[in-house]
Amino acid sequence: MLLRRTAVMLAVLLTAAATLTGCEKPRPLATVFSGSASVAREALCWSSEPAEPLDAADCLVDEGSGTLSDPDAAKLTDYVATLTVNSGQTIGISVDPEVAESGWSVSVNGRRRNADLINSTYFRFELSERDFRGTSLELQVIAPTSDLTERRGLWVFRLQPASAEPAADAE
Numbered sequence: 001m002l003l004r005r006t007a008v009m010l011a012v013l014l015t016a017a018a019t020l021t022g023c024e025k026p027r028p029l030a031t032v033f034s035g036s037a038s039v040a041r042e043a044l045c046w047s048s049e050p051a052e053p054l055d056a057a058d059c060l061v062d063e064g065s066g067t068l069s070d071p072d073a074a075k076l077t078d079y080v081a082t083l084t085v086n087s088g089q090t091i092g093i094s095v096d097p098e099v100a101e102s103g104w105s106v107s108v109n110g111r112r113r114n115a116d117l118i119n120s121t122y123f124r125f126e127l128s129e130r131d132f133r134g135t136s137l138e139l140q141v142i143a144p145t146s147d148l149t150e151r152r153g154l155w156v157f158r159l160q161p162a163s164a165e166p167a168a169d170a171e
Contacts, residue, residue, distance in 0.1 A: 027060070028096035030141045030155040032081070034089050039081035039157065043143075046153045050102045053150035082136070082158040087129040091139075091159070094122050099143050099153060107140045108159070117144070132161040 027042040045059040060079060085091055095104055103117030106125070113125050131137065136158050143153035 028099050031094045032083050032157045034085040034091045039083045041081050041155055043153045043155050044079055050146040053145050080156045080158055082160050084160045084162050086162045090124050090126055092124040104143045109137050136160045
C-alpha cells in the first residue's frame with residue numbers, strides 16, 4: 001500500500017514538473033489610455049533577458065504570416081491596438097514593473113516623447129491637433145537592452161483622432 005501511494009505521488013510530481021517546464025512566462029503588457037478608454041497588448045517582441053536584443057524567435061508573429069522583419073515597422077493589424085483620442089487630452093501609458101526596472105521610452109511617429117529612459121511604470125503626455133494632421137499616429141513603447149544599444153521589447157499602438165473616421169480594428 002505504501003509503495004503504491006509513493007508511486008502515485010511520484011507520478012503526480014513528475015507530471016506537474018513536466019507541465020511547469022512547458023509553461024512559458026507571459027510577455028509583459030503595455031496599456032495605453034486616454035479619457036475613459038484604454039487598450040492593452042502583450043509585447044510584439046520581447047527578450048526575457050535584459051542584455052539580450054530581439055531576434056525573430058522573440059516575436060509573436062513571424063515573417064511568414066506577413067510581418068515585416070524591421071523592428072521599426074508596424075506589425076500585423078491584429079497585433080496593433082487602436083485607441084481613439086481627443087487632441088489636448090492626456091495620453092497615459094502603463095507598463096509592467098519588469099519593463100520599468102530596465103527602463104523604456106515612448107515614440108510617436110518616430111519622434112521620441114521622453115528625453116531620458118522612463119524607470120517608472122507610468123508615463124503621460126498630450127498631443128495637439130497639429131500633431132495629428134488629420135491622420136492616425138503610431139505610438140511605440142520601446143524597451144532597450146541593458147547596454148542601451150539595441151531593443152529588448154516593442155509594443156505598437158495606433159492613436160486615432162476622435163474627429164476622424166473610426167478605425168475598423170478599434171476596441
